[in-house]
Amino acid sequence: MIRDTSLSDRLIEKPKGLSRRALIWGATALVLLALAALVFPTARRWASADRSVDASRLRFATISQGDLVRDISVQGRIVAAFHPTLFSPDAGTVRLLVRAGDRVTRGQDLARVDSPKLRSLLKQEEARLDGAQADMDRQRLLARQRQLAAQQEIDLLEVKLAAAKRGEQRANESRAAGIINDVDYEKAQDDHSILALELAHARQKANLEKDDMEFEIRNRELQVERQRLVTTDIRRQVDELVLRSPVDGLVSRLDIMEQDVVAQGQPILGIVDLSAYEVEIRVPEAYAAEILPETEAVIRYDGRTFPGIVKNMSPEVEGSQVKGVVVFAGDPPLGLKQNQRVSTRLVLESRSNVLKVTRGPFLEEGGGRKAYVMDGDLAILRPIEVGTVSVGEVEILSGLQAGDEIIISDMTRFRGAQSILVRR
Structure with missing residues (x-):
């Protein structure tokens, strides 16, 4: 009978040094201390943040250095350059x-x-033209008749003068021979002188008749020409x-x-003339004074951009806007339609080698005087100063450096918090 196990028990000596459990606990403690040392600064920074926001709800942009173009974007519509009514x-x-x-x-x-009134008027004027033409032809015929009568009279007087001249010669010969008396001799001389005078007068009269007939014919020609102009004008009106x-x-x-x-x-x-199109724009009154003819423009159509030039600006303000016209600097794109909407960018100023950042809602909300600058996971509110503002970019004058990352989203939700934790 075995009473207990004392005879079979063996004494085991306790090992020297730390136990395994102590080593495990010690290692765990060291790891926790190391993690605490690493996490504590970050946690402290997080704790100092006034608000937190998810990064997916924000837009970020990096400060860069380069050229900045100050411009404005306006809406326009395609209109035909020539659209007569x-x-x-x-x-x-x-x-x-x-x-x-x-x-x-x-x-x-x-x-x-x-x-019907115009057609009737044309017929009347055509009839007057025919009448005037007939009067002119009749005057020309009458002139030829008068000219012929005057020439006949001259020819007859020339024959009579030649006969009188021969008679005078015979009278001279007869008187020398003592055949005729003085009365007959003087009568022969008088007849020759009278006929010479009548012939000279007949020729002068014929010249006057010719001038008178030319005047009458010219007068008839002017009447015909005037009537022809009247008829032509009425015919033009009928044709129109x-x-x-x-x-x-x-x-x-x-x-x-x-x-x-x-x-x-x-x-x-x-x-509508389909071969020449323009862009009719409406510019806010505040920018109208800066936009002059020949101002550079960029027209965006169907995902592409085309160079343009401001043709003119209206001197009149309508509804706080000023109307203007932009023409394509080169060949216009195909497929343009009347009254089609397009976006137009007007270049007001160009600056080189400046600090700039993408434009965003932060500019309007902060008035260009403050921005949230990223420092790790924290966004720190910092005062800034902006300069030239374009459609897509903003010039930074002070407060930021090239490479800084800022939040360009709307800052209204942050309610003026000095620091924000950005959860990525």
């Missing part, structure tokens, strides 16, 4: 030959205005009753209906 030249009934949206070519008939397209383009609108009765000067339809 055709008006009725006279009162009458209109017959339309095209519809809105139809493509037309230069010189194509678009509408006809039926004006057919409205023709001045350009290759598109019928933009119809202002009347088919067979409408219109008054003189009433608009009939509009044409």
Whole structure:
């Protein structure tokens, strides 16, 4: 019988030094102390933050150095550089030959205005022209008749003068021979002198008749020319009753209906020239004084940019805005449509080698006087000073350096906190 285990028990000696458990606990303590030393500064920084925000809800930008272009972005719409409106030249009934949206070519008939009054007036003036032409022809015939009668009289007097001259010669010979008396001799001399005088007068009269006839003919010619001008003008007015397209383009609108009765000067339809487009812009009144003709512009259309130039600016302010026109500096893009919306950037100033950062809502909320600068995971509010402001960038005058990262999101949510923990 075995009473206990005392005879079989063996004494085990306790090992010298620290136990295994103590070593484990000691190592754990050292690790915790090391972690505390590392985490404590960060935790202390986190604890000092007034607010915290997730980084995914913020936008960041880095301060850089380079060129800055000061510009403004305005909305514009495509308008045709030449978009004439055709008006009725006279009162009458209109017959339309095209519809809105139809493509037309230069010189194509678009509408006809039926004006009975104008057609009747043309016939009357044509009849007056024919009458004036007939009067001129009759005057020319009369002039030839008078000229012929005057020439006949001259020819007859020349024959009589030649006969009188021969008679005078015979009288001289007879007197020398003592055949005739003094009375007959003197009569022969008188007849010759009288005929010579009548011939001279007849020639002068013929010259006067010629001048008078030329004057009368010229007067008739002027009357015919005047009537021809009147008739030509009326014929032009009748021809203008057919409205023709001045350009290759598109019928933009119809202002009347088919067979409408219109008054003189009433608009009939509009044409858009598809070969030349401009951009009509509206600029805020505050910038209008800085935008002059020839100001550089950049037109954005269909994801691409095209250079442009400011053509003119209106002197009138409408609704706190000033209207202007920008033209393409080169060939315009294809596919432009009337009244199509486009974005236009106007270059006001260009600065080189400046500190700049991407523009964001922080500028408007902070007034350009403060910004949150990233320092690790903390964003520290720092006073800054900004200069030139463009559509996409802002010039930094003081408070920031190249390479600094700032928050460009809206700062309203931070409520003026001096530091913010950014959770990444």
